[in-house]
């Protein structure tokens with residue numbers, strides 16, 4: 067099948083958002099976020115990497131409720147490294163939506179903004195026109211930020227701004243960025259914000275440490291795995307659409323191996339969808355997982371060289387336990403011949419390297435494919 071704007075060639079989408087047809091569940095979360103926006107509450111969306119934050123924001127922005135009631139803007143600030151780049155990213159998104167014709171955009175922006183200039187550039191590969199932003203005074207991006215926010219504030223309509231990978235602002239050299247943004251945001255009555263990012267200490271601290279500007283300024287939503295009860299019919303229906311049968315046991319097997327972690331399940335199913343198999347049982351599923359992890363073996367063996375022998379052994383044991391609850395218990399340390407005294411320190415080092423994560427006192431390997439491979443191999 068040829069891929070079009072609204073129809074992917076494979077129903078197990080791995081990046082970008084096509085339509086609600088290819089998006090599973092998230093009904094409660096969608097309702098909760100829309101309710102927050104409606105009632106002027108800013109919201110912070112946190113989850114493990116690749117659980118579905120960006121997809122959820124796109125899903126919400128594509129909903130009738132958002133389209134009919136709000137002007138929605140989305141920026142991913144992961145590639146930005148200072149306030150100037152942040153301002154340019156936001157300017158590009160806002161200015162880019164002023165009109166559908168690029169020439170009109172330039173004209174309108176010239177009237178609206180004194181310090182922000184859009185320039186037309188042409189993509190070197192596709193030749194397509196694109197907007198680039200230059201700031202009148204590159205050394206004072208805060209002036210342009212103020213201009214952008216006052217433009218939004220005087221709009222008749224209500225506005226939603228989603229800032230993805232928000233923790234990135236903590237890496238900017240301008241240490242006052244948090245305070246600067248907060249001071250603008252708190253005065254705007256028609257603009258709501260969704261901040262999204264991965265659930266590590268950076269973003270969490272920003273909103274929960276009392277001495278930080280964003281302390282308690284928004285409600286927190288921790289995005290969990292899609293429940294199996296929703297994912298099961300979604301998967302089976304999509305496979306059926308291609309004349310394939312996947313057994314409930316196979317879906318359950320996949321879900322349990324990866325603890326419902328969205329991207330890993332979607333990736334495996336994307337691969338299975340293109341295979342010639344007519345029926346997928348746990349056996350075929352396992353074969354597919356063996357194949358995927360085998361392809362990545364060199365990468366996984368590379369991790370071994372980056373870790374100390376103790377870290378590597380502990381990583382294996384966390385993978386095997388599929389959730390390690392009591393790392394210092396004698397039964398655990400004896401089983402894997404680990405020195406009790408160093409377990410907590412080693413776990414901390416692995417968490418810092420984002421090789422494992424901790425949730426409610428239980429430790430898991432972050433990369434679910436690596437985790438599967440470690441269970442298989444060791």
Ligand SMILES: Nc1ncnc2c1ncn2[C@@H]1O[C@H](COP(=O)(O)OP(=O)(O)OP(=O)(O)O)[C@@H](O)[C@H]1O
Nearest residue numbers: 079080081089090115116117118119120121328329
């Ligand atoms: N509700 C859903 N139904 C089906 N697929 C989904 C759903 N949500 C996310 N996905 C898929 O899961 C993968 C991860 O989603 P997404 O990129 O939104 O996660 P993320 O939390 O933003 O990740 P990151 O932390 O890396 O930015 C993508 O392949 C996406 O297409």
Ligand SMILES: [Mg+2]
Nearest residue numbers: 119120121230
């Ligand atoms: Mg994302």
